[in-house]
Every structure is written in C-alpha cells, then in structure tokens.
Amino acid sequence: MKTRTYVALMLTVILILSVGLTALYVHMEQKTTDKEDATVSIVTSFYPLYTLALNLTKDVQEVQVVNMSEPQTGCLHDYQMTPEDMRLLSTADIFLVNGGGIESFLPDVQEEYTDLNIITATSKLDLISEEDDHSLNAHAWMSVTNYRMMVQYVAEELAKVDSDHAKEYMANAQVYDTKLAQLSLTEEQLKKQLNEARVPVVIFHEAFAYLANELGWDVKYCLDLDEERQLSAGEVAETLDMIHGTGTRFILAEATYGSDMGKTAEEETNAIVFYLNPLTRAGDYEGDPADYYLVEMQKNLQLIIQEVNE
Ligand SMILES: [Zn+2]
Known part of the structure; x- marks a missing residue:
C-alpha cells in the first residue's frame, strides 16, 4: 500500500470515528435533556x-x-x-x-x-x-x-x-x-369522651374554627391573634365578657400569639385554654416533612383528650 493511500485511509477512519462519536455524544446529551424536561x-x-x-x-x-x-x-x-x-x-x-x-x-x-x-x-x-x-x-x-x-x-x-x-x-x-x-377516629373518640354536644368555645385564631366545627363545638367568639399585636383594654374586656356570658368551656389558642390573653382568661374565668398548632409553618418540627400533618394534628387532639380525661 502506498503511504498516501494509507494516510487517506487512516484519515477516513478517524473522520468516521469522530462523526460517530459526536453523534453518540449528541444523542446522549439529548437523552439527558429529555429526562430533565420530563x-x-x-x-x-x-x-x-x-x-x-x-x-x-x-x-x-x-x-x-x-x-x-x-x-x-x-x-x-x-x-x-x-x-x-x-x-x-x-x-x-x-x-x-x-x-x-x-x-x-x-x-x-x-x-x-x-x-x-x-x-x-x-x-x-x-x-x-x-x-x-x-x-x-x-x-x-x-x-x-x-x-x-x-x-x-x-x-x-x-x-x-x-x-x-x-x-x-x-x-x-x-x-x-x-x-x-x-385522625378522624381520634376525633370520634374525643367526641365520645366529652359526651357533650355543642360545647361553647372561644377561639384566639380563625384557623381553629374548622377544628371546633369538626368536633361539633359552638364557636361563640373569635379574637384573631394570628400575629404579634397589642390588644386594647377594650378588646380584652370584651373577650372576657364573651367568655363569661356564653359559659365558654374551652379556648383554642396558638401559644406564640395567644398566651398572654390565654393567661388573663384563665385567671379571670373558668375556661380551659388549649394551646394548639394551626399547622401553618414547619416551625421547630424536625420529623419527616411528609408526616407533619399526621403528627401535629394528632398532638393537637391528644392534648384536648388528656384534659377531658382528667
Ligand atoms: Zn391565618
């Protein structure tokens, strides 16, 4: 074989190889892009x-x-x-x-x-x-x-x-x-233990209206404390009046924003305050995020059940 023919042949082989490799590379790239798109x-x-x-x-x-x-x-x-x-x-x-x-x-x-x-x-x-x-x-x-x-x-x-x-x-x-x-079963258990329909309650966070409804309770008054804010003397007095006047048994509050008013209510009335999680944020929850609702709602319900059992 003449050297020139040999060189031409080698060049052709290299060309075919590189075209092939490029095609393969492009194909693989497309595959990963497709996967990302998917x-x-x-x-x-x-x-x-x-x-x-x-x-x-x-x-x-x-x-x-x-x-x-x-x-x-x-x-x-x-x-x-x-x-x-x-x-x-x-x-x-x-x-x-x-x-x-x-x-x-x-x-x-x-x-x-x-x-x-x-x-x-x-x-x-x-x-x-x-x-x-x-x-x-x-x-x-x-x-x-x-x-x-x-x-x-x-x-x-x-x-x-x-x-x-x-x-x-x-x-x-x-x-x-x-x-x-x-959780629904736990709610049923709670309702049975309480054995009282339409328990009069006051809530310190709009969110608890849904829990109260679910348990068949009667929300008499809502003082919305879902953020840090100063309560006026008038608001405090009105809330205490409502708790007294409606024979409120339970108050549902969020610890972060409701504890000051919660303390006042417990001092001034016979109502029991439950500090519950409105489940809006992860906060200091460190468990599996997928179990957050199951764990935290169960805690809410157990807290009430414990009190009712006492
Ligand atoms: Zn809210």
Whole structure:
C-alpha cells in the first residue's frame, strides 16, 4: 500500500470515528435533556400543602416538590413573595395553593406566569364565611374531613395535569387517606369522651374554627391573634365578657400569639385554654416533612383528650 493511500485511509477512519462519536455524544446529551424536561416540578405555597404534595408524589419518579420560602411568623396572609420564590415559580410546572384568599399574591402570579398550572386545593370546599366582613376563612386544613377532601381533589388534579403518573397519584392518595382516617377516629373518640354536644368555645385564631366545627363545638367568639399585636383594654374586656356570658368551656389558642390573653382568661374565668398548632409553618418540627400533618394534628387532639380525661 502506498503511504498516501494509507494516510487517506487512516484519515477516513478517524473522520468516521469522530462523526460517530459526536453523534453518540449528541444523542446522549439529548437523552439527558429529555429526562430533565420530563421532570415535573411542583411548587407549594406553604407547609400544609407541601406535606400534602409530598405524600401524593411519594416514590413517583421524575417529580419534585419544593415549598416556597415560608413566612418567619404567623400565617401566610400578607406574605410577599421573595425573588427566590419568583425564580422557583418560573421553572415550575404546577403551583399548588390553598385558595380562599390566603395567598394574596396569587393574582400577580396568574398574570405573570400564564403557562403555570395552578391547583387550588380548597376549590371544592364550602369555606366558612366570616360574619363581620363576609371574607372567607381559608384555614380549611384544620378540619381533618376537609383536609382529606383536599388530598383527594389535589390527587385528581395532579392526575389530569401529569397523566403519565395518574395511577401513582391516586394510589398514594389512597395510602395517605388511610393514615388520615386514624385522625378522624381520634376525633370520634374525643367526641365520645366529652359526651357533650355543642360545647361553647372561644377561639384566639380563625384557623381553629374548622377544628371546633369538626368536633361539633359552638364557636361563640373569635379574637384573631394570628400575629404579634397589642390588644386594647377594650378588646380584652370584651373577650372576657364573651367568655363569661356564653359559659365558654374551652379556648383554642396558638401559644406564640395567644398566651398572654390565654393567661388573663384563665385567671379571670373558668375556661380551659388549649394551646394548639394551626399547622401553618414547619416551625421547630424536625420529623419527616411528609408526616407533619399526621403528627401535629394528632398532638393537637391528644392534648384536648388528656384534659377531658382528667
Ligand atoms: Zn391565618
């Protein structure tokens, strides 16, 4: 073989090899990109929905759930999205929200991210309407019955948006509901032990109206202390009058904001104050985020059961 023919042959081999390798490389690149594209990104607006979504997406491949940065204190009302939240939403496929007006930033999100699938967990529920200003009480997750309905509804909506994983979402909803049914049993147990219908109660946080309703209790008055604020002497006097005048037995309060008024109420009246978790934030919870609702709601109920047993 002449040297020139040999060189030409070698060059051809190298050319074929490199073209082949490039094609292979491009093919592999495309595969990874396709895989990234296949990932469904779900962003949740706050903790009760984060927990819910984690349960529905358990062991579902190529689906990720991220919670928005949570407010440092109190409920989500008046929460302003951070630049990080905005970035997160710009890459999201699904935004899972509670609804009922608690996400005050929602209209802006709808305007900004027109392709975003927004699932509103409470959209099939009858929310409590506040007497004074007819606004909606959005804290529906505080009723186990409502929360179980939210789980079912969100699973159905996820199955519609991401039909590839429809069966898995529905199966996970079933598994989660079986666990939540235990909470419903605890509620039944509590009702039986109390053996009293329409227990008169006062609540120091709107959220507890749902728990009270669920237990069949009669909410006589709501002093909304879901954030740090100074109570006027008039408010304190009115609240104490309501507790006395309605024969209130229990007060449902959040320790963070309700303990000052709680102390006053226990000194001045015969009512018992229960400090409960409205489940709005992770706070110092350090367990598995997917078990947050199960663990913390069980704690709420056990606290009441213990007192009732004494
Ligand atoms: Zn709230």
